[in-house]
Amino acid sequence: MEVGRVFIAWSIAFLLLSVSGEEMTGLSHCDIPAIYNFGDSNSDTGGISAAFYPAGQPSGETFFHEPAGRGSDGRLIIDFIAKRLRLPYLSAYLDSIGASFRHGANFATGGSTIRQLNESFFLTGASPFSLDIQIVQFDQFKTHTGKLYNKAKKNSHRRNLPRPQDFSDALYTFDIGQNDIAAGIRKSSSENFRAVLPDIIDQLASAVKHLHEQGARNFWIHNTGPIGCLPVTQRNYHHPMPGILDEHGCLIAQNDMAIEFNRQLKRRVTKLRTQLPGAALTYVDIFAAKYKLISNPKEQGFVDARSICCGYHEDSNHVWCGHRDKINGTEIYAGSCEDPSKYISWDGVHYTEAANHWIANHILNGSFTDPPVPITHACLS
Ligand SMILES: *[C@@H]1O[C@H](CO)[C@@H](O)[C@H](O)[C@H]1NC(C)=O
Ligand SMILES: *[C@@H]1O[C@H](CO)[C@@H](O)[C@H](O)[C@H]1NC(C)=O
Ligand SMILES: *[C@@H]1O[C@H](CO)[C@@H](O)[C@H](O)[C@H]1NC(C)=O
Numbered sequence: 001m002e003v004g005r006v007f008i009a010w011s012i013a014f015l016l017l018s019v020s021g022e023e024m025t026g027l028s029h030c031d032i033p034a035i036y037n038f039g040d041s042n043s044d045t046g047g048i049s050a051a052f053y054p055a056g057q058p059s060g061e062t063f064f065h066e067p068a069g070r071g072s073d074g075r076l077i078i079d080f081i082a083k084r085l086r087l088p089y090l091s092a093y094l095d096s097i098g099a100s101f102r103h104g105a106n107f108a109t110g111g112s113t114i115r116q117l118n119e120s121f122f123l124t125g126a127s128p129f130s131l132d133i134q135i136v137q138f139d140q141f142k143t144h145t146g147k148l149y150n151k152a153k154k155n156s157h158r159r160n161l162p163r164p165q166d167f168s169d170a171l172y173t174f175d176i177g178q179n180d181i182a183a184g185i186r187k188s189s190s191e192n193f194r195a196v197l198p199d200i201i202d203q204l205a206s207a208v209k210h211l212h213e214q215g216a217r218n219f220w221i222h223n224t225g226p227i228g229c230l231p232v233t234q235r236n237y238h239h240p241m242p243g244i245l246d247e248h249g250c251l252i253a254q255n256d257m258a259i260e261f262n263r264q265l266k267r268r269v270t271k272l273r274t275q276l277p278g279a280a281l282t283y284v285d286i287f288a289a290k291y292k293l294i295s296n297p298k299e300q301g302f303v304d305a306r307s308i309c310c311g312y313h314e315d316s317n318h319v320w321c322g323h324r325d326k327i328n329g330t331e332i333y334a335g336s337c338e339d340p341s342k343y344i345s346w347d348g349v350h351y352t353e354a355a356n357h358w359i360a361n362h363i364l365n366g367s368f369t370d371p372p373v374p375i376t377h378a379c380l381s
Contacts, residue, residue, distance in 0.1 A: 030218075030378075032085050032376075034104035036105060036170055038107050038176060039078075041110030041112075042175045043175045044069065044106070044110045045090050045108070047092035048129075051129070052121065059321070060073065060074065062340050069095070071347065072346050072350050073309070073340040074340075074356075075357070077222075077360045078108075081360065084364050090103075092108075093106060093107050102161065108176070112131065112179060114203050115199065150164075170218065172211055173220045174207075174219070174220070175222040184196070200261070205268050218279075223265055225287055227254050227255065232313060233251055234251065284368060286359070289368045290351075293344060307344075308348045310322065340354065363375075
């Protein structure tokens, strides 16, 4: 498998923050009954696994004790979001077996992009479920579940369906864009990427506007993380020229693409606030949170941020997490490390449960969001 494929891969203080947050923003504590999530592998809780090949061992080993359709040893940030809102972990829309959609659905799939890439999943790992398709799926989901709910004669037939009135109070979360940048890196120069970036941001904004037309009001929008700090990218630079890497070993040019994406996204979210009356839009600086962790791993109880827990990546040989391959005639099984809780990177591209937990703890209380309110207040009352 090539790199591109995987890319495509509380207390008094809390009360004080809540009060100041409300005064500043007009937002107040809200009961969020459901989450609808759109994204890529950073928040896929089983979508691409249900659609194509199931995630294999050792993914899921830390928390679920079996593969759980997630690119991690355990939970993702979206799982910690659900937990903080006292909601169950989200079922993937594409998973037809045993799923409950009472409290929302997850449309994210590993490899998803904002723009349609027109590539084959089987060749590059690009997900056919780009953001526009995820939005089409949401529309079908809303219409179809609404009909079933109204037709149901017994409450037990409604148990796994969302309550139609919950769509307007739900939180609509986004974590997508990393694979658009990865595709830009694979296919073209950074100049070409900059030329298509406004279109990418437009398409994300269109998705938000469309959901707003469908009655969505509360939006929680992650920006994109420091793609240049993914260990698997760093491994390809053995003797980098001066000025290629920053002080933490991250590729400056790739991070600059993410920073530019985030600059334009933030500006667009600000504009959307004026265009979408009655909407609460929270912009979440995932880049800053992840970069903070990557710049101080030891202080936060982790080993070097470049270490990969699961997989074999030496010289230019890559055997991806859970896979087997022959290297110099010897078969290698790329298993996981002894203590994943000490690692930031699970498989070179995705984060461990421990890192996701750290990041979630830092974003959910509002310290990396605009406006600076905790997720429990990211709504209009
Ligand atoms: C993919 O195809 C669609 C429809 O033809 C087109 O609008 C879009 O620009 C294409 N995407 C890329 C990245 O070329
Ligand atoms: C494979 O062979 C190369 C060249 O002889 C060597 O540098 C490398 O360490 C070997 N790798 C393994 C896993 O044995
Ligand atoms: C948010 O939580 C993090 C992690 O516990 C903590 O370091 C930070 O100070 C908190 N920020 C606020 C504004 O409460």
